[in-house]
Amino acid sequence: MITARFYQRIAQRNVLNTITTLRETQFLPYERIREYQFNKLKKLLNHSYENVPYYRRIFEEIGAEPKDIRNFNDFKRIPILTKEIIRNDFNRLIAKNISEHELIPNSTGGSTGEPLSFYQDHNYELWADAARIRGWYHLAGCESGDTCAILWGAMHEVKEDFSFLERLRDIFKSGEIWLNAFNLSDERKIEFMRWCQFFKPRLLRGYVTAIKDLAFFLENHNLSFPRLKGIIFGAESVDNNTQEYIEKIFGAPSYNTYGGRELSLIAMECSYKNGLHEVSENNYIEFEAIDLVGYKNAGNLIITNLNNYAMPFIRYRIGDIGIPGTVQRCGCGRGLPLIAQVIGRTTEVLVFHDGTRIAGEMFIHLMKDFPLTEYQFVQTSDSRITLRFKRSDKVNDKLKKNIRQTYKAYLPKNVKILFEAVDSFDKTVTGKFRFVLRQYTTQ
Numbered sequence: 186m187i188t189a190r191f192y193q194r195i196a197q198r199n200v201l202n203t204i205t206t207l208r209e210t211q212f213l214p215y216e217r218i219r220e221y222q223f224n225k226l227k228k229l230l231n232h233s234y235e236n237v238p239y240y241r242r243i244f245e246e247i248g249a250e251p252k253d254i255r256n257f258n259d260f261k262r263i264p265i266l267t268k269e270i271i272r273n274d275f276n277r278l279i280a281k282n283i284s285e286h287e288l289i290p291n292s293t294g295g296s297t298g299e300p301l302s303f304y305q306d307h308n309y310e311l312w313a314d315a316a317r318i319r320g321w322y323h324l325a326g327c328e329s330g331d332t333c334a335i336l337w338g339a340m341h342e343v344k345e346d347f348s349f350l351e352r353l354r355d356i357f358k359s360g361e362i363w364l365n366a367f368n369l370s371d372e373r374k375i376e377f378m379r380w381c382q383f384f385k386p387r388l389l390r391g392y393v394t395a396i397k398d399l400a401f402f403l404e405n406h407n408l409s410f411p412r413l414k415g416i417i418f419g420a421e422s423v424d425n426n427t428q429e430y431i432e433k434i435f436g437a438p439s440y441n442t443y444g445g446r447e448l449s450l451i452a453m454e455c456s457y458k459n460g461l462h463e464v465s466e467n468n469y470i471e472f473e474a475i476d477l478v479g480y481k482n483a484g485n486l487i488i489t490n491l492n493n494y495a496m497p498f499i500r501y502r503i504g505d506i507g508i509p510g511t512v513q514r515c516g517c518g519r520g521l522p523l524i525a526q527v528i529g530r531t532t533e534v535l536v537f538h539d540g541t542r543i544a545g546e547m548f549i550h551l552m553k554d555f556p557l558t559e560y561q562f563v564q565t566s567d568s569r570i571t572l573r574f575k576r577s578d579k580v581n582d583k584l585k586k587n588i589r590q591t592y593k594a595y596l597p598k599n600v601k602i603l604f605e606a607v608d609s610f611d612k613t614v615t616g617k618f619r620f621v622l623r624q625y626t627t628q
């Protein structure tokens with residue numbers, strides 16, 4: 186959309202330099218990227234020591250000053266920042282030298298637990314915007330302002346529905362055509378398709394399950410989507426089968442991304458599919474080793490945002506698990522380090538009575554050979570899991586037995602799998618679908 190490209194260029198004039206930087210830095214050699222990150226990190230540590238009461242105390246407790254942090258190994262001396270600390274020490278985490286009107290409030294939606302509130306600043310937003318433009322547009326060969334169909338459902342971002350004029354305004358200003366992932370009724374999909382047929386988006390971006398749902402709809406109604414340059418997934422896990430199915434229906438390559446409100450876009454997949462490239466200019470990522478059945482080298486992601494000086498998140502445990510990449514040089518030429526796989530929120534890790542931890546992804550992986558169109562595993566106690574399936578799938582006793590047998594091999598003794606037929610599945614408050622969820626808490 187030519188007007189949107191023009192409008193976005195004006196709206197993003199402050200970001201243009203940063204976008205230019207990100208276009209170049211991603212192709213620096215790996216070692217140079219690490220140097221670049223460390224320089225940014227040193228500045229952040231100096232600032233935090235001088236201006237953030239929480240970090241002044243942390244440095245005193247470990248008996249160090251920023252000058253003592255000479256490399257990434259020294260950096261590990263700084264204790265991990267948890268959500269609990271952020272809630273309890275909220276005011277002490279805010280920088281004293283930043284005026285109140287510069288603090289931009291933000292929060293996580295609470296889709297996977299209690300919401301978390303925090304502040305960010307303009308510099309953070311600048312880098313976050315630039316990283317999104319790179320990850321959501323450039324990566325798929327597009328430019329900001331190119332028409333993009335969006336299937337998203339964050340409560341305060343997507344209203345119930347859009348008026349004709351609102352839609353036109355969105356398309357001309359940002360190039361975006363929205364479909365609310367909260368409500369994917371056939372009527373709305375048809376209306377959305379009409380807009381897409383007319384304005385011909387070059388990109389499609391959204392929740393995996395919402396895009397998959399639209400793909401089913403297209404297939405069942407023999408409809409085709411306008412020719413796309415790429416599909417960008419966000420916010421949910423995606424397995425290979427789903428990715429292949431969606432690529433087949435839309436006839437376009439897809440790219441997985443990983444991000445969070447606290448840190449914006451954290452990683453993005455390139456067309457070589459060696460994992461997700463970290464957005465290293467914005468975040469420094471570490472892996473805190475944990476034991477997870479079926480996954481070697483899995484670790485809690487510990488992330489430091491390098492740009493937010495208002496309320497620095499240094500060594501923040503975001504609550505997701507990842508596996509570091511092993512590919513040294515990606516064929517795309519980017520030197521940005523790789524995360525082999527993000528294996529979901531820690532709330533999707535099921536913990537059992539004997540302490541065994543199993544990632545939700547494992548449950549999804551084992552399900553691939555069973556003929557269920559949709560399903561959801563819900564852990565309700567430390568020894569009980571309910572597998573919800575669509576009533577229309579007619580799961581008979583033989584199939585139940587096969588499923589039980591398959592999973593039994595991986596589950597600790599005395600864990601029961603129950604079955605429940607449902608007409609529809611619960612989504613989180615932000616419209617995301619979770620294949621695996623834990624409905625009880627462990628200590």
Ligand SMILES: [Zn+2]
Pocket residue numbers: 455456457458459462515516517518519
């Ligand atoms: Zn690559």
